[in-house]
């Protein structure tokens with residue numbers, strides 16, 4: 001029987017709760033579709049940092065390289081200064097494992113959850129391909145004369161030809177595989193960021209030459225936000241840099257029903273990928289059995305898709321859709337009409 005070795009990092013806040021539901025669904029899927037999930041749990045996050053001072057041991061990164069995939073709950077703890085855990089764990093894993101794509105599908109399963117007037121399921125179905133290892137996230141820059149009146153803070157955006165090229169190529173290949181509107185839109189800011197997005201634009205069109213079956217389009221990031229609200233049906237695949245991708249995917253999550261349903265994959269097509277709900281650690285809901293586990297369950301489904309279990313992935317997605325359409329009252333924490341565990345049970349039942 002095919003066995004997948006999965007590293008599980010529940011992480012902070014509600015992370016472990018939602019991952020528990022995701023694992024329950026993956027177990028059900030594995031017995032139905034005849035594969036095995038071997039889980040290894042890792043204790044990393046705010047709690048461990050506060051107890052031991054340890055963020056992410058070097059040896060652990062090496063360990064993680066030996067797994068088929070990583071399943072991550074959430075990183076972020078209000079007791080720890082912003083940036084320490086996010087940069088020290090989440091971003092470090094993305095960078096060190098060279099997960100150069102952050103893939104974020106924006107799909108509306110039921111129009112009753114959409115805040116946009118007159119938009120329905122067929123209008124909201126696109127995927128953001130966010131570059132995940134460069135841009136403003138590199139940590140390039142620093143302070144000059146810190147703490148004085150003459151202080152300067154510099155934060156630089158790093159954009160390499162190779163980094164952009166592989167990201168754009170992934171986006172075009174993904175649009176081909178999706179086989180829907182067959183269009184890739186570059187989201188940038190060529191009118192102001194005339195160095196970074198000049199390179200992005202030239203590279204995007206260069207790569208597009210290898211994909212004559214896929215249409216190209218361009219929108220500035222501000223206009224992208226506007227179109228996502230006004231005409232989301234125009235989009236199929238959006239490719240963009242790290243920072244813009246971070247911002248527009250929160251907007252994307254809202255138009256698909258909220259953070260409770262938004263999943264993402266940090267993909268290294270040639271290495272170890274990491275799948276996570278994109279909503280964060282939601283500290284105020286921790287331990288209350290009220291958080292929506294569907295984003296984590298969807299992330300688990302994406303993971304199976306990338307591991308080659310397409311049927312299981314499709315079945316998980318269909319079961320989530322059924323749960324959302326037939327059962328839930330809301331996708332928000334505490335208002336679902338069911339507890340975290342019960343939502344997980346419903347997905348298992350439909351599976």
Ligand code: IPM
Pocket residue numbers: 076086087090091246278
């Ligand atoms: C996300 C998050 C992270 C990011 C934070 C927690 C560092 O917002 O995955 O979108 O900015 O990438």
Ligand code: MN
Pocket residue numbers: 246247250
């Ligand atoms: Mn974000």
